[in-house]
Amino acid sequence: MSGRNENGDTPVYATRGLIDLLLERAAATEPAQMNVVLDATPAGDFETDLGVDPSTPVLSHVYFPTAGRAVSDVFGVDLGTPAGRGRARFLTHPQGPAELTRRDDLAGVVLLAVPPWERITAFDRRGRELSLTILDAEPPAESLPE
Structure with missing residues (x-):
C-alpha cells in the first residue's frame, strides 16, 4: 500500500x-465465495500512534455489495463503493487454492482466506505474497453528513 520493508516488499496493514x-x-x-471491496484509513487519522508513517494506509473498512446491486449486475458499476475508494479486495476460496487465480477480481492489494478461516494472506495484483501486519487499533468514528 505504501513504502517498502527490509525484505523489499510492500507491507500491508489492517485493523x-x-x-x-x-x-x-x-x-x-x-x-459461497466472498468478494468485497476494502478501504483504508491513513495511520495519522487514528487516535493512537500506530508506529508507522502517518500517511500509511491501514485497511479498516469493508463495503458489502448490496447498494446498487441491480445496476452492478447489468452495467458492472458498483454503486455500493464511494467513488475513489476501495483499492483493496477481500476474497475467499472455500475450495482452495490458497493463492490468487486468473478468475479472481484483482486490486492493488488482495486479502485472501481459505478454510479453516483462521488466517488471511495478502497479495499484490501479480499474486506475490505481501507481509500483513494486524494492528490492534480502532479507526476513527465516521459520521454521515446531515
Whole structure:
C-alpha cells in the first residue's frame, strides 16, 4: 500500500477488527465465495500512534455489495463503493487454492482466506505474497453528513 520493508516488499496493514470481521463472514458465507471491496484509513487519522508513517494506509473498512446491486449486475458499476475508494479486495476460496487465480477480481492489494478461516494472506495484483501486519487499533468514528 505504501513504502517498502527490509525484505523489499510492500507491507500491508489492517485493523484486527476488520480481519476478525472478514474471517467471521467468510465462515458464515461458506460454501459461497466472498468478494468485497476494502478501504483504508491513513495511520495519522487514528487516535493512537500506530508506529508507522502517518500517511500509511491501514485497511479498516469493508463495503458489502448490496447498494446498487441491480445496476452492478447489468452495467458492472458498483454503486455500493464511494467513488475513489476501495483499492483493496477481500476474497475467499472455500475450495482452495490458497493463492490468487486468473478468475479472481484483482486490486492493488488482495486479502485472501481459505478454510479453516483462521488466517488471511495478502497479495499484490501479480499474486506475490505481501507481509500483513494486524494492528490492534480502532479507526476513527465516521459520521454521515446531515
